[in-house]
Amino acid sequence: MTPARASQDMTRAVKQWAMDAGAALVGVAPIERFDPMPPYYDRAPKGHDPRDFLPTARSVIVIAQPILNAVMDAPAVLMDHEIDLVPPDIKQAYLDLLYHVAGHRVQDYMLEQIAQVVGQRLQMEGFETMIFPTTGLHPSMSPSGGGAREEGLSDRQIWQGPSEQWADTFSPFRYTNGPFSHRHAATRAGLGEFGYNNIVLTPQFGPRQRFNSIITEAALTPDPLITEPICLRDNCRLCLQACYMDAIVLRDDPSVRDYRSVDKVDKDVIFYDTPARSYPLRCNARRTRVPDAPVRGDCARICPVPTERTNLPQRLQAIVAAWKRGDGTAR
Numbered sequence: 401m402t403p404a405r406a407s408q409d410m411t412r413a414v415k416q417w418a419m420d421a422g423a424a425l426v427g428v429a430p431i432e433r434f435d436p437m438p439p440y441y442d443r444a445p446k447g448h449d450p451r452d453f454l455p456t457a458r459s460v461i462v463i464a465q466p467i468l469n470a471v472m473d474a475p476a477v478l479m480d481h482e483i484d485l486v487p488p489d490i491k492q493a494y495l496d497l498l499y500h501v502a503g504h505r506v507q508d509y510m511l512e513q514i515a516q517v518v519g520q521r522l523q524m525e526g527f528e529t530m531i532f533p534t535t536g537l538h539p540s541m542s543p544s545g546g547g548a549r550e551e552g553l554s555d556r557q558i559w560q561g562p563s564e565q566w567a568d569t570f571s572p573f574r575y576t577n578g579p580f581s582h583r584h585a586a587t588r589a590g591l592g593e594f595g596y597n598n599i600v601l602t603p604q605f606g607p608r609q610r611f612n613s614i615i616t617e618a619a620l621t622p623d624p625l626i627t628e629p630i631c632l633r634d635n636c637r638l639c640l641q642a643c644y645m646d647a648i649v650l651r652d653d654p655s656v657r658d659y660r661s662v663d664k665v666d667k668d669v670i671f672y673d674t675p676a677r678s679y680p681l682r683c684n685a686r687r688t689r690v691p692d693a694p695v696r697g698d699c700a701r702i703c704p705v706p707t708e709r710t711n712l713p714q715r716l717q718a719i720v721a722a723w724k725r726g727d728g729t730a731r
Contacts, residue, residue: 403619410525411621417521418463421514425464425602425609427589430622431457434588439666442673448580450615453530459620460613462582462589463514467503467608467700469709475499476695476713492687495695503697504610508534511612518614527618534612536578582611587672590623594671595631597639597699598648598678603630606705607639626670630705633667641719642698647682651675 415426434450436443443449450457475495486494515531522529583600587593591611592602599607640648649656651665656677665675686693694715702709702716712720 404621407619407621410618414461414518414522414618414620417518418461418514421517422465422510423463423514424466425462425591425604427462427586427591427623428620429460429462429585429588429590430620431459433622433625434460434585437672439669440673444581444584450530450580450585453580454528454615454617456528456617457530457615458617459622460585460589460615461518461620462585462591462611462613463511463518464586464591464602464605464609464611465507465511466605467507467610469608470711471499471502472608472697472701473709473711476698476701476716477711479694480714492693492695499695499697504535507610511610515612515614519616522614522616522618525618527616529614529616529618531614532580532582532612533578534582534610536576538576580613580615582613584673585613586611587626590625593626593630594674594676595639595703595705596633596637596648596650596676597643597703598674598676599700601630601703601705603706606630606703607700608703625672629670631671632705636704636723638702638704638719638723639699641723642702642716643683644693644698645679645682645686647679648699649677649679651677 411428414428418426431450434444446452450460475498478495479492482488483491483494511534512531519529519531583594586600586602592600595601595607597607600609600611601607602609640650651674654664665671667675683696686696694713698716702712702719704720708720
């Protein structure tokens with residue numbers, strides 16, 4: 401059997417293992433796609449490249465599960481209505497939790513299980529393989545850890561500020577993140593492209609899915625990259641209008657600074673790298689700053705890719721109606 405045929409056979413087997421375990425989408429990226437690539441030549445931060453975890457890595461497998469449309473939409477719509485059996489003063493927290501559990505935690509656990517199934521099968525075939533948690537890691541820093549701790553700063557101050565001294569040292573986003581970017585891996589595995597909302601959009605589910613990644617030294621057959629835009633870009637911008645806390649800023653804004661290599665987004669290219677910066681602290685603080693803030697997720701909930709959503713809360717309906725009129729002024 402030729403090496404190419406062996407690679408194709410192993411790739412088919414890997415994808416079948418993932419699908420049988422529950423993955424809805426599976427893509428493969430060769431390790432070379434994690435080198436800086438056009439148009440932005442963004443480089444993974446130190447300690448976050450696939451080869452940092454597995455020096456012999458040759459492929460990255462990306463798996464996805466959708467967030468069901470009704471799971472995305474219903475908690476937000478119910479904010480506009482009374483709910484029997486739920487005290488009014490906890491309705492927001494109740495619906496937020498409903499969305500978080502059914503729209504994030506379920507997929508996170510299942511994607512981690514799928515990754516373990518695929519990883520152990522690959523290891524049994526003789527290939528070293530690394531898997532990850534689906535979501536970020538948020539550890540507390542040990543009092544004996546020195547550095548920022550010796551400065552008398554709390555965990556919150558170390559990660560979030562208020563001083564930029566330590567926040568900029570550890571994360572330009574002032575927030576703890578995951579060990580590996582599943583979103584960037586998804587674009588490099590041909591599953592989708594970044595949207596203006598800083599979420600990866602796929603042709604099948606738009607922004608409504610969760611990803612996980614599997615790094616392996618198996619030489620698998622790569623999937624082709626996306627070559628046509630999925631995000632509607634300036635013809636839409638609904639996600640930017642829907643973001644209640646202005647937590648998404650396009651890289652067109654010269655004030656946006658982070659670890660990436662360029663400051664301005666080229667809207668004529670495929671967004672393999674993110675065209676925007678998100679501010680998770682703004683999003684997470686919505687309840688303390690705006691008591692009647694909506695259920696989180698509006699930047700994905702309003703996205704008309706792959707099809708326009710119809711079961712939306714009143715606030716998002718007004719934004720969509722303004723977009724269709726061409727004035728885009730509703731908020």
